[in-house]
Amino acid sequence: MSSKTLHIVEADVIVVGSGGAGSEAAIHAKQNGAKVLILDRGTFGRSGATITAGHTCTAAVGDDDTPELHFRDTVIGGYCIADQRLVELYAREAPECLYELDGWGDGKTLRKNENGKFDLVWPPGGHSRKRSVHYGFLTGPRILWALRREIDRKRVPWMENILVTSLLVEGGRVAGVTGLDWKTGKFIVFKSKAVILAAGGFAGLWPSRLNTTAVECAGDVHGMAFEAGAEMVDMEFVQFIPAQVDPRITHINVTLTNFPAWRPNIREHGKFLNAEGMEFMGKYDDARRWNTTRDILALAIYNEVTAGRGSPHGGCYIDLTSVPKDVIDYEFNKFQGGKSIPKSYLRRCESVGFDLSREPMETGVKAHFTGGGLRTSVDMMSTIEGLYAAGETQGGVHGANRLGGNALTHVLTLGRVAGREAAAFASKTSHVSFPKKKVDAEHRRIVRWMENKNKTGESPVRIRQRMQEIMWQKVGILRNEKDLKAALDWFAEAKNERLQKARVGSSPRTFNLEWATAIILPHQLDTCMLVARAALERTESRGNHHRDDCQAIDNEHWLKNVYLWRTGTGSVSSRTEPVHVTTVDPKGVIDERPDITV
Amino acid sequence: MNDRTLRFKVYRRDPGARETEGRFQEYTVPWWEGIKLLDGLRYIQEEVDYSLAVRWSCRIEDCRTCQMRVNGKVVLSCQVPLEDNMVVEPVPRYRLIRDLVVEFGEKMESSEYAKNEFEI
Numbered sequence: 001m002s003s004k005t006l007h008i009v010e011a012d013v014i015v016v017g018s019g020g021a022g023s024e025a026a027i028h029a030k031q032n033g034a035k036v037l038i039l040d041r042g043t044f045g046r047s048g049a050t051i052t053a054g055h056t057c058t059a060a061v062g063d064d065d066t067p068e069l070h071f072r073d074t075v076i077g078g079y080c081i082a083d084q085r086l087v088e089l090y091a092r093e094a095p096e097c098l099y100e101l102d103g104w105g106d107g108k109t110l111r112k113n114e115n116g117k118f119d120l121v122w123p124p125g126g127h128s129r130k131r132s133v134h135y136g137f138l139t140g141p142r143i144l145w146a147l148r149r150e151i152d153r154k155r156v157p158w159m160e161n162i163l164v165t166s167l168l169v170e171g172g173r174v175a176g177v178t179g180l181d182w183k184t185g186k187f188i189v190f191k192s193k194a195v196i197l198a199a200g201g202f203a204g205l206w207p208s209r210l211n212t213t214a215v216e217c218a219g220d221v222h223g224m225a226f227e228a229g230a231e232m233v234d235m236e237f238v239q240f241i242p243a244q245v246d247p248r249i250t251h252i253n254v255t256l257t258n259f260p261a262w263r264p265n266i267r268e269h270g271k272f273l274n275a276e277g278m279e280f281m282g283k284y285d286d287a288r289r290w291n292t293t294r295d296i297l298a299l300a301i302y303n304e305v306t307a308g309r310g311s312p313h314g315g316c317y318i319d320l321t322s323v324p325k326d327v328i329d330y331e332f333n334k335f336q337g338g339k340s341i342p343k344s345y346l347r348r349c350e351s352v353g354f355d356l357s358r359e360p361m362e363t364g365v366k367a368h369f370t371g372g373g374l375r376t377s378v379d380m381m382s383t384i385e386g387l388y389a390a391g392e393t394q395g396g397v398h399g400a401n402r403l404g405g406n407a408l409t410h411v412l413t414l415g416r417v418a419g420r421e422a423a424a425f426a427s428k429t430s431h432v433s434f435p436k437k438k439v440d441a442e443h444r445r446i447v448r449w450m451e452n453k454n455k456t457g458e459s460p461v462r463i464r465q466r467m468q469e470i471m472w473q474k475v476g477i478l479r480n481e482k483d484l485k486a487a488l489d490w491f492a493e494a495k496n497e498r499l500q501k502a503r504v505g506s507s508p509r510t511f512n513l514e515w516a517t518a519i520i521l522p523h524q525l526d527t528c529m530l531v532a533r534a535a536l537e538r539t540e541s542r543g544n545h546h547r548d549d550c551q552a553i554d555n556e557h558w559l560k561n562v563y564l565w566r567t568g569t570g571s572v573s574s575r576t577e578p579v580h581v582t583t584v585d586p587k588g589v590i591d592e593r594p595d596i597t598v
Numbered sequence: 599m600n601d602r603t604l605r606f607k608v609y610r611r612d613p614g615a616r617e618t619e620g621r622f623q624e625y626t627v628p629w630w631e632g633i634k635l636l637d638g639l640r641y642i643q644e645e646v647d648y649s650l651a652v653r654w655s656c657r658i659e660d661c662r663t664c665q666m667r668v669n670g671k672v673v674l675s676c677q678v679p680l681e682d683n684m685v686v687e688p689v690p691r692y693r694l695i696r697d698l699v700v701e702f703g704e705k706m707e708s709s710e711y712a713k714n715e716f717e718i
C-alpha cells in the first residue's frame with residue numbers, strides 16, 4: 001500500500017473501547033492534557049458489558065466500612081491470588097471515583113437516601129459490609145450515561161464502528177493501532193504515543209447461548225496484545241455465573257443471584273432446587289447457601305446438571321414461590337425504581353408471561369466475566385512500553401474469583417488511573433518511528449480475504465462456531481489435562497491450517513460480519529490457547545478454575561499466578577510467580593469465608 | 599426435533615456498492631421455542647447467507663443497537679418474537695450502512711431517549 005492511500009489519524013493517547021474503563025480513561029487522559037481519541041468497534045457508549053451491568057458497584061462508603069475491609073474481602077474472595085497492589089489501589093480510590101461520577105450526572109447518577117448519601121445495599125456474596133452503590137436495575141446504563149455527559153462536556157473525540165485489528169509496536173514501544181472502518185470498509189492507521197486497551201473481557205469465546213456478555217467482548221484484543229509481545233496473567237480464571245436458561249426470558253441474563261436475594265425474607269423462603277425437587281446448596285456451602293460466592297454456586301448447579309438432576313433447558317431452579325408477594329414486589333420492582341424505571345426485573349418477567357412468585361426460574365451457568373488479561377504494574381502499563389490496559393482487558397485484579405459488584409469498581413477506578421498515567425507518559429515522550437512494514441503486512445492480511453476469492457473453502461464463521469463449542473466442552477467450567485491438551489491441538493490446527501484454507505465468500509465491504517470474523521479469528525484462537533494453556537499449568541482447583549483431575553486447592557504450591565507470553569519464535573512461554581502481597585498474608589486468611597450477618 | 603419453519607422478508611441494500619434501490623429477500627428459518635427476530639437474523643447470517651448485515655450487542659434489551667422496523671413499527675429485534683410474514687427494515691432517521699445496519703453516531707444518545715429511560 002503506498003503511503004499516499006494510507007489513511008492516518010494521529011493522537012497522543014488512543015483508547016480502545018468506550019465502556020466504563022475506556023470512558024474513564026479517556027476523560028482523565030484529556031483532563032491531564034493529552035490529545036485523546038476513543039475507538040470502538042460497536043456503537044459508541046452502547047457496546048460491551050458495562051451497559052448490561054444490572055445491579056451493583058461496590059465502594060467502601062458506608063459508616064461501618066473502610067477501603068481496608070473492601071480490600072481484604074476482595075483478596076479473600078479471590079482465594080488470595082489477586083495482585084494486592086492493584087486491589088489496594090482500587091479499593092482506596094473507589095469512593096472518590098464514584099463521587100466524581102455522581103457529580104458528572106449532577107449528583108443524580110446513583111441513588112441517594114434521604115440524607116443525601118449513597119443508598120447502600122448488600123452486594124452479592126463474599127462481601128462483609130453493605131457496600132453496593134446502585135441505580136436500581138440500571139446501574140450500568142446509568143453510569144455510562146454520566147460518563148457520556150462528561151465526554152460530551154469535555155469534548156473527548158471518538159469514532160465508532162472501528163474494529164481495531166492489531167497493535168503497532170516498534171522497538172519495544174507502542175506506536176499505535178490499525179483499524180478497519182466498518183462503515184466504509186477502509187483500513188485506517190492510528191498513530192499514538194500511548195494506547196489504552198479497554199476492550200472488555202473475552203467471555204465471547206464461549207457459545208453465544210452459553211455466555212452472558214455483549215457480542216463485542218470477543219477475545220480478539222487479548223490475542224492481539226499477546227501477539228504484540230504483552231505478558232498475560234490469570235488467563236485460567238473465567239467466571240461462570242448462574243444465568244437464566246428459560247427460552248422465554250431473553251431480556252435478562254444474569255439471574256436472581258445477582259440481586260438482593262440474600263435479604264432475610266428471601267433467604268428464609270427462597271430455595272435452590274434441582275429437577276428432583278431437592279435443595280442442594282447445603283451440600284456445597286451449608287453455612288452461606290444464598291450468600292455463597294459465584295464460583296461455588298456455579299459449580300453446584302453444573303454438578304447437579306451433569307449428574308442428571310437438571311431442568312429441561314440444562315439448569316436447576318431458583319424457587320421464590322414461597323416468598324411473600326409483597327417482598328418480591330419490593331425487591332424486584334419497587335427497590336429497582338418502581339415507576340421511574342419502566343423495566344424493573346419483575347416488569348420484564350411479566351412482559352413475557354413469567355411470574356416469579358408462581359414459577360421457579362430455570363437457572364444454568366454461562367461464561368460471564370474473565371479475570372485474566374494483560375499484566376500491568378500499578379500505573380496500568382503492560383509489559384510493552386506505552387501500552388496500558390484497563391478494565392476487564394487487564395488481568396490480575398480479582399485473583400481466582402471475582403466478587404459481585406467489584407467489576408464495575410475495578411473498571412472505573414483503574415480506568416481513571418490508566419488515563420492519568422498514559423497522559424503523563426505521552427507528555428514526556430515523542431512518537432516512535434512509523435512501523436511501515438508492519439502496517440503494510442497488516443493491511444495485506446486484512447484485504448487478502450476480500451481479494452482472494454477461492455472458489456472453495458470453509459467460511460471462518462464455521463471455524464468460529466466450532467471454536468466456541470470446544471471452549472465449552474473442553475475449556476469450560478470443569479477441566480482436565482486430556483481435554484485441555486486436545487483443545488490446544490485443535491486451536492493450533494485451526495489457526496495454522498483450517499484458517500489458511502478458509503474463504504470469505506461474501507463480497508460487501510461494509511459491515512461484513514464474515515470478513516470481520518476472518519480478521520479477528522487468529523487472535524481469538526490465540527486467546528483460547530492462552531486460557532487452555534494457563535488452565536493446564538495450574539494443577540489444582542481454585543475459585544473459578546476447577547480440574548476434575550486435581551480437585552483440591554493446593555495452598556502449599558499454588559499461591560502463585562501463571563504468566564504467559566510469546567517468545568521470539570512465536571511459541572508461548574509460561575512462568576509462575578508468587579502472588580504480590582502487601583498487607584494481607586494469604587496463609588492467615590485463606591480459609592476465611594466472609595459472610596454477612598442479617 | 600420439529601419441522602416447523604418461519605418465513606419472513608428482509609430489506610437488503612448496499613449503498614457502498616452504489617445500490618440506490620432496496621429490495622426484499624425472503625428467508626426461511628427453523629422455529630424453536632422462544633425464537634426472537636434477532637435469533638432468526640443471526641441464524642441466516644451464520645447458516646444461510648453470510649453477507650447479511652445485522653447489528654446487535656447485548657441481547658437483553660439494554661443497548662438498543664438492535665433496533666429495526668418490523669411491519670412499519672420500530673422494535674428491539676432481540677425481544678420481538680419471530681413470526682411468519684414479518685417485513686423487516688432498518689430504522690429510519692439514521693444513515694444506512696448496509697441492509698439492516700445504520701450509523702447511530704451522535705444521535706443515539708438523544709436527550710429524548712435519556713429522558714425516557716432515566717428521568718423521574
Ligand SMILES: Cc1cc2nc3c(=O)[nH]c(=O)nc-3n(C[C@H](O)[C@H](O)[C@H](O)COP(=O)(O)OP(=O)(O)OC[C@H]3O[C@@H](n4cnc5c(N)ncnc54)[C@H](O)[C@@H]3O)c2cc1C
Nearest residue numbers: 017019020021041048049050055056164200391392405408
Ligand atoms: C450481563 C452482565 C451483568 C453484569 N453485572 C455486573 C454488576 O452488576 N456489577 C459489576 O460490578 N459488574 C457486572 N458485570 C461485569 C461488568 O459489567 C464488566 O466487567 C465491565 O463492564 C467491563 O467494562 P470494560 O469497560 O472493561 O469493558 P466493556 O464495557 O465490555 O467495553 C469494552 C468496549 O470495547 C470495545 N471493543 C472490544 N473489542 C474491540 C476492538 N477489537 N476494537 C475496537 N473496540 C473494541 C467494545 O465494543 C466495548 O465497547 C456484568 C457483566 C455482564 C455481561
Ligand code: FES
Nearest residue numbers: 656657662664676
Ligand atoms: S441487542 Fe441490545 S437491546 Fe437488543
